[in-house]
Structure formats: C-alpha cells, structure tokens
Amino acid sequence: MKNFFESLANIWKIEELKNRILITLGILLVYRFGAHVTLPGIDATQLHSLAGQTKNGIGSILDMFTGGAFSKASVFALGIMPYISASIVVQLMGIAIPYLQKLQKDGESGRKKINQITRWLTIAITLVQGPGYIYNLYRTLPQNAFLLGFDSFSFLFSSVLILTTGTIFAMWLGEKITDKGIGNGISLLIMVGILARLPQAFIQEFSSTITNNNGGPMLLVIEVIVWLLVIIACVLLVMAVRKIPVQYARRTTIGDFEADMMGGNRQWIPLKLNASGVMPIIFAQAIMFIPAALAGLSQSETSQSIAGAFSNMFGFWYNFVFATLIVVFTFFYTAITVPTNKMADDLKRSGGFIPGVKPGVDTSDFLDHIMSLITFPGSLFLALIAVFPAIVVSFGVQQSWAMFFGGTSLIIMVGVAIDTMQQINSYLLNKHYDGLMKSGKNRKAVA
Template sequence: MKKFIETVKNIWSIEELRNKILITLSFMVIYRFAAQVTLPGLDGKVIADAMNNKATGGNGIVDIINMFTGGGFSRASVMALGVMPYISASIVVQLMGIAIPYLQKLQKDGESGRKKITQITRWLTIAITLVQGPAYLASLPSLGIPANAFMLGQGGMFWITSMVLLTTGSIFAMWLGEKITDKGIGNGISLLIMIGIIAGFPSSFAQEFLSKTNTGGAGGIMMILIEIIVWLAVILACVYLVTAIRKVAVQYARKTVAGTVRDVAGARQYIPLKLNSAGVMPIIFAQAIMFVPSALTSASFTSDGVKRIAGYFSDFTGVGYNVLFAVLIIVFSYFYTAITIPTNKMADDLKRSGGFIPGIRPGKETGDLLDRILSLITFPGSIFLALLAILPAFVVKFGVQQNWAMFYGGTSLLIMVGVAIDTIQQINSHLLNRHYDGLMKTGSKRKSVA
C-alpha cells in the first residue's frame, strides 16, 4: 500500500501527466453534467419520478443502451444518444474500408489519410444521428416517459428543437472524446462509455443490497458477499481474456544495434497474437442484430406468428435469445478478427525486416501459419467471450436484479476492464519515460542509465 501511495505521488509530480489526468477528469465531469440536462419541453421531475417508480428488470435491451449512455437514454437527456452514433459510424467506416478502394488508400496514407477518415466518420455520425433521433423521440412513450411529462405537447416545435439538441449532444460527446484522446490520457470515446457505465453502478448495487437485506429479502448479507466474490472472479476472468496472448517465436538472423558497432546474431523475439483479437466488437455486432426481434414485436405490420417467434428471441433471459446471441458472437469473432488482423501483411513486414519463424519459410508459409494459429486461438477466445456475454442472464435466474446483473459480464464489464487496462498502460508509459517504475510495480524512482 505504501508503494502504491508513493507511485500516486510520482504520477502527480510529473506535470505533463498531471495535466493530462486533470483535463480528462474535467471533460468527464462535463459529459456527466450534460447527461443530466433534459430535453426542453419535458418535465425532468416527472420523468425522474417515473423512473424511480418503474419496476426493476424491465426491457433488457433498453437497459443495455441506457447503461452505455449513463442513464441519459431513459431520462430523455440532450445526451440521450451519447457517443453511440459515433461508434456506429466508426464501425461502418471500418467495414467499408474492406470494400471501398478510396478508404483503403486513405488507410495507407498515414496521418493525412487518418484525418480524412476521421472527417468522414464525423459527417457519418451526424447522418446516423438524424436517423436515430426521430426514432428515439417517437419511442419516448414506450420507454416509460409519461404523457404529463410533455409540458408543451409533442408538436412540430418539440421535434425540431429536440432533434437539434440530440444532434448537438452527439457532436459534443464526439468532440469531448476526441479532446480526451488528444489532450488527455487517451481512449477518449472508450472513457466516456466507461464513465456512463460506472454512473449506474452505485444505484444498481444499492438496489440489490436493499432487496437482499430488507425484511423478507432472500439471503441477507451473506448472499451479498457471495455475489461480490463471484463478481470479482468474473472481473479476473475478463482480465485474463483481455490480456491473454499466444507468443509466436520470431528469430532475426542478423540485427544491427543502433549507436554501436556490434551485431546481434540470432536475436529472438515473438509476435503476440491475442486470444480475443476482436475485443468487444463481436458483442456490439451481435447486440445490433438482437435488436431486430424486439423491433418486430412492436411493429404494427408484423403478423401474430412472427411476433411470437420474435418474442421468443427478444427475451433477455430466455434460452432462444441467449443461444442465438452466443452463436452470433462466435461468428462475428471470426469475422472481425479476419478483417482486422492482416496475417499476410504481418508476414511480409516480418520478411522485409529480416525476421522469420524458426522452421517456416518467410512469406506465404509464414502468413498461412499465423492465420492457422489465429484461427485456433480465436475459437476458445470466442467461446469465452460468448459465455461472458450471456452470463448476466444466468445471474438473473439466481435472483439477482437485472440492473446489478448487467455488471456480471457482457459489453459493460469488458469495456470497463479493457479501458482500465489501457489507461494503466498509458500511465505506465509516462512513468517509465520519466524513469519511474510502472503503476502496478513499485513507486520508487528509477536510476537513469547513461
């Protein structure tokens, strides 16, 4: 503990790192403050009372969206859509980069190409917001917003002003994320999503605690302790999933060390291939498809037979929903890994740098080997990812409230763990550059080597 405190002091003593952390915290506070502002024409107090009186464990899909926006989605906030349109636009641009030569060229143009892709993503974010905004406003009554909350009705003026503010809110959230990435400690969009998820943690745990400890509650304090232990075990499993890698040994026949006249013969390194190279993207893709059955059940043009089938696959805790959800995650894990990990390019880069995998010819054979290894490790990684994604549904079956169960797996927990690890690595890099030990090691100042 003493070493940890000393490390925190070292972090605060580095002016550049201190400023980055303060900027990041300031922007996160601004984002959370904006998420509390209700759309004009709506009575925030009436909405808050309706949300408080609403029974826990409602629509699972809506709860998931609401978690990503820090409660702004169900509160009808100006940040109700948050960074979700930007994430959708980023995914679309990334997928379009596979098929559109112009985007492929921009990806290879370095910094100038990256700026153009960023600009395309921004404009696409606005377009997506203009589509999602009206759909969101039309669904406000079904989200539990009572009729008396609309102080000025739902006329044209309400729609125009709300659309302007929803679009502005998404653009503002995108701008905050980019500023955190540029001026703060990085991962701006991910940090905004994480802070929105964490915002619902205290109330969810408090509701679960009260339900177990109040008179007539099942389990009492002992059950709460068991739930916390299981939750920590799931977090540990997430950490292993995020950090697990398969090391592929690489050897360099001859390598000149810069600044010296000696050569290193047979220098040995490795290529790290992640067990879960796709991250949380397969869950995001799968959830996007799982929204379809829910939409069909509420659509007026859907027949009764289709509604029954769609209802079977839209139950968050149902067998059909979770089996289909798990299968989609496994499929998208392979799909996203295949399009984002260019094994042939890795093999070509390795060949140009004079490296090779022992016993394997450089070039095509190396690329085939890397592709085969990646396919083999993606299978257990995708299975593990699917189990984590559907774990909240199993937890609910054991009597845990749905809002608290959301923190037992799925996208929310993986995002929190992944962003936390990335942030620690960013801080570690600053400490090591200033000759301090990393955050997870000791807090002593390291001697610089001349």
C-alpha cells in the same frame, strides 16, 4: 501495494501525464453533467414512466450505454451509440467498397478521411434515431409532461436538432480525450456511464438479500466472490498472449546472412488471445438493438413474438444471437486490426524469421493460422462472459446487479481500465518510474 501507491504518487511528477489525466477527468465531468440536462420543453418531474421503461430488459442496456441520459430525456439521450453504429457500418463497407479499402491503406491521411465519413454517417443515423426517440416519449410520457404542447412540430424539430447536436458533442468529447487526454475517449465515455449505475445496482441487491430476507448476508457474500472471480477471468482474457519466437540473422559477409541461434538476437511476437478487446461486445450490442426495433414496426403476431424475444436481454434467443455475433465480430475485428501480411513483410525486411518457417508468404500464413487457433477459444470465452448475466439471473440475482456479472458492462469496464492503465504505465516507464502494472524499486526520473 506500497509500490503501487508510490507509482500513483509518481504520476503527478510527470507534468504531461498529470495534465492529460486532468483533461480527461474534466471532459468526463462535462459529459456526466450533460447527461442530467433534460430536453427543453419536457417537465423533468414527469419522467417516472420513462425510468420504469428502462429499468429492466433491453431498455436498461440503452440507459447504461448513455449513463442514464436515456431515462432522463437528456440532451445526451442517444449518447454515442449512433457513432458506434456508424463505425460498424464503415468497417463493414470497407470489406466490399474499393474506395474505403484504398483509404485504409493510405495511412494517416486515409484514416482522417474515414473518420470524416464516419462523422457524417453518425449525423445521418442520429437524424433517423432522433425522431424514433421522440416518438417513444410520446408513447411513454403523459401529455402534461410536454410543456410546448403534446405532439407539436416545434418540439419534434427542436428536440431532434438538440439530440443530434448532443451526439456530435459527445463524439467530439471522446475524440478530445483520445487526442489530449489519456485512454480511448469513446470507450471511457461508455465506461463512466456504466460505473454510474454500479452503486445503485449493488444497493438494490443488498436491499433484496438483507432487508427482504432473500437469501441473507451469506448469499450476498457469495455473489461478491463470484463477481470478483468474473473480474479476474475478464482480466486474464484481456491480458492473455501467446508469444511467437522470432530469430534475427546477422550479416557475416556481403550478401550473406547467418542465423544467430545462440539466442542473443531472439525476440517474441506477442499475439493476444483477445486482440480485438471490447469492440466485439460493443459492435454486437449495437446490432442487437435492430431486430426488436424492426419487428416493432409491424403488428403481426410473428413480428411481436420476435420483438418480445429480442427485448428480453436475459432470454435464450437474445443471448444465443448475441454470443454468435460476438464470435463473428471477434474474428472480423481481429482480421482488420492484426495485419499478418504486414507483420511478415516487416520481419523479412528486418532480417527476421520464425524458426522453421520460410519468410514471406509462409510466415504470413503461419501467423494467420496461429491467430485463428487462439482467437476461436478467446471468442468463445468472451461470448460466455457476455451471456453470464443471463445465467446468474436464473439463480435469483436482481437484473440490475446481474448485468455486472460479465456481459457488456463488466467486460467494457475491465478492458477500458486495463487499456488506460497501460497508457499510464508507458508514461511512467518512459520517465524511468515503475509502472502501475509492474513491481520493483523506483528508479531516478530523467528530467
């Protein structure tokens, strides 16, 4: 513990790292401030019914992703969900569209073009979701809540324009954190929104168990212990790796190589149990908004039944589809982020090989096979944690507090926190300090 606090103190000795952290905190404060700025033309004192709509069910997920901006009719009410949806669409189209496949192979220049396509698609999605959000306000809020007149075109046009601008600005803030700050900006914006709801959720559960005598203090202690155990499980899921041994050959004569089997040149390829991180959760959660929205467009009995099933985030069919999507997206995202072909080619060019496996295609197939074997249990574990809130709700836990027993919220918080700590850790180790995630005696910093 002492070394941990010493590492925290060492952060401020590295000027670049300190500036990045301050920039990140400043941008997060701007984002949180914007989440409380109500759309022009809406009476902020008349939002009680909107807050009630997002208290439970899938509405609470929307509100969580936007950090409470959805229930406040804020300029950031749509948050960065349109950007996430656009990213999903672009990555899915990359499988079938040759032009996007070519861009994915063009390195940095291709990545910039893909980002530009994603931004334009984000604007298009926001222009579609914006009117839908305003229509929901018309249905939910009383008429006297609209200062510019109920159902007026001027309010609709200005609000959609502001919501689109808010989403673009939030996207820009996330990209600035990634470029100038520390951690993944988009993920951090989601995480701070989730953390903003944690104190209120705990207070509600405390009130239910203690004040209302719903189980007493012992039940609350058990819930906290289970919560901590789930956090540990999430950390293990994010950090778990399988190491593949790699042997490097050494040149003995011109054109001849001999394997160094004494272990001096042996290295390891770390393959993560969950190489895709929190992205399958985010992708699957974005997709889960679609069935209820589409079914709600029809008034038929079947459509209303589907809308009801997919609006209940603690119901069986919602969680079954949610878990299935997580497994699918875990394999999909791992396939596009872990290029086994490139890894095999790099090993072959550098004179490396996996003992017992031929270099080239055989090595690529071997790595792909290993990734499939470790990704499958990893995806099932990820899906189990994602649907765990629905399990604890059946034991009487408040829905707002249950959302932090795994699910989207806890996995995102743990994944983003570890990713950010790893980046801070690399700065500390590069300056010859002990990292946050490594114990030991501090070494003298190199100027």
